[in-house]
Structure formats: C-alpha cells, structure tokens
Amino acid sequence: MTGPRTPAASSLSISDLAVRGEDGRVILTVPALEAAPGVSLAIEGPSGAGKSTFLYALAGLVTHTSGSIRWGATDLLAASGTERTRFRKNHLGMIFQDHLLFEELSPLANAAISAGYAPRARRRAIVERARTLLERFGLGDVEARTVRSFSGGERQRIAVARALAGNPDIILADEPTAALDRANADRLIDDLAGLAREEDRTLIVVSHDARLTNAMQRRVRIADGRLVEADAG
Numbered sequence: 001m002t003g004p005r006t007p008a009a010s011s012l013s014i015s016d017l018a019v020r021g022e023d024g025r026v027i028l029t030v031p032a033l034e035a036a037p038g039v040s041l042a043i044e045g046p047s048g049a050g051k052s053t054f055l056y057a058l059a060g061l062v063t064h065t066s067g068s069i070r071w072g073a074t075d076l077l078a079a080s081g082t083e084r085t086r087f088r089k090n091h092l093g094m095i096f097q098d099h100l101l102f103e104e105l106s107p108l109a110n111a112a113i114s115a116g117y118a119p120r121a122r123r124r125a126i127v128e129r130a131r132t133l134l135e136r137f138g139l140g141d142v143e144a145r146t147v148r149s150f151s152g153g154e155r156q157r158i159a160v161a162r163a164l165a166g167n168p169d170i171i172l173a174d175e176p177t178a179a180l181d182r183a184n185a186d187r188l189i190d191d192l193a194g195l196a197r198e199e200d201r202t203l204i205v206v207s208h209d210a211r212l213t214n215a216m217q218r219r220v221r222i223a224d225g226r227l228v229e230a231d232a233g
C-alpha cells in the first residue's frame with residue numbers, strides 16, 4: 001500500500017520572498033528558487049548583499065517576511081513559532097559564524113548537545129554519531145578538555161560535528177571556512193561536501209571561498225539584495 005506521497009523535507013521551493021529589516025526597508029528579495037533534495041548549493045555575493053539574511057530566512061529565523069519558503073510540505077513562513085522550532089529540530093543542522101559553543105563543556109558534549117532535547121530513543125545515536133564525526137575530523141581529547149582550550153580551526157570542526165550529529169536532512173552553513181588556514185579549510189570542505197554527498201543531504205553554504213563554492217553542485221548569487229542564479233550545474 002502506498003499512501004499519498006509527501007515531498008522530501010529537503011526539497012526547497014521559494015517564491016516571492018521579501019525580507020525586511022527592522023526599519024521596514026526590504027533587505028532581500030528572492031523571486032523564485034527551486035532546489036532538489038540532496039543538492040549542494042553555494043550562495044555567493046559581496047559583503048552586505050544579504051547572504052546571511054537568506055540563510056537565516058531558510059532556517060525560519062527571520063521575522064518581517066512575505067512570500068513563501070517551502071521545505072517539502074512545510075511552508076516555513078506560514079508556520080507558527082512552535083512549528084518552525086520543530087522543523088529545525090527534526091530537519092536542520094546549522095553552522096553559523098559565531099559558533100556559540102559551550103566553553104565549559106567538552107567537544108563531545110558540545111557536538112552531542114541536541115541529544116539533551118531529542119526523544120530518549122535517539123539520544124545514544126546522536127552521541128555516537130557526534131563521537132564518530134569528531135574522530136573523522138581529527139579531534140582528540142573529545143571528553144578530557146573543555147572547548148575553551150581548542151584552536152579556532154578545531155572549534156570550527158566541533159561546530160560542524162554538532163550540526164551533523166542529529167543526522168539532519170538539510171545543512172545550512174555560513175562561511176564555514178572563514179576562520180581557517182588553507183589546509184584546514186580544504187579538509188573541512190572535503191569533510192562537509194563528502195558527508196553531504198555520501199549521505200544525500202541538502203547542503204547550502206554562504207561563502208567567499210572559491211574552493212568551497214566550486215565544490216558545490218550549484219551556485220546562486222545575491223547582488224544588491226536580490227538573488228539571481230549564477231550557474232545551474
């Protein structure tokens with residue numbers, strides 16, 4: 001028996017999106033954007049163009065919006081605050097510029113933080129996946145030290161492990177390589193792009209790093225607060 005098909009939560013469809021700032025000024029418009037589940041997509045554009053605003057909008061974290069952002073059957077902008085929170089918990093992994101790690105906790109406790117509010121049956125899997133990801137990212141001492149004593153690059157990788165530990169369908173990342181030297185950036189790109197590809201996750205990154213944007217299947221550009229397709233690949 002097959003029931004009615006619901007679109008995968010990670011298929012994205014945007015129409016007539018406008019985001020306003022606190023002063024009422026429109027800071028971003030996205031006339032239309034469609035992305036299939038499992039795609040990797042780079043968002044490029046000059047500083048102040050609206051890239052971070054777009055990423056926050058995709059996570060349902062902005063107010064003063066009109067139009068629609070659909071992830072599968074969920075219209076994020078029409079959803080209540082509770083529904084948005086639930087959607088984020090169930091489907092999104094976010095890597096934002098300020099990592100907001102808990103300084104007093106170990107890398108493992110940080111990476112597995114979502115286990116604390118996940119259903120009991122999922123907790124062990126989250127902790128184990130967090131541990132596996134930290135190992136894959138080359139981090140030692142994952143329980144012995146607090147994150148305060150880890151370097152910028154290591155903290156970045158802990159933040160990535162945290163975003164991925166809950167097995168999200170959708171990963172949103174804002175300048176994930178910004179604080180890293182070339183070697184660490186390249187390693188993170190391989191890890192992030194590799195995991196997304198192997199596991200068929202939708203990955204959307206904002207970045208000025210050409211190596212990272214070139215590793216994505218599609219690139220779009222935001223210029224003067226408006227999203228335009230740069231390269232449909």
Ligand SMILES: Nc1ncnc2c1ncn2[C@@H]1O[C@H](COP(=O)(O)OP(=O)(O)OP(=O)(O)O)[C@@H](O)[C@H]1O
Pocket residue numbers: 020021022023027045046047048049050051052053054
């Ligand atoms: N809540 C807000 N109210 C008013 N203006 C805002 C608000 N949020 C962002 N802006 C403005 O909107 C513009 C886009 O900001 P955003 O952070 O999205 O740019 P960006 O492309 O990510 O830039 P960067 O590459 O420098 O991080 C900026 O001019 C910013 O000051």
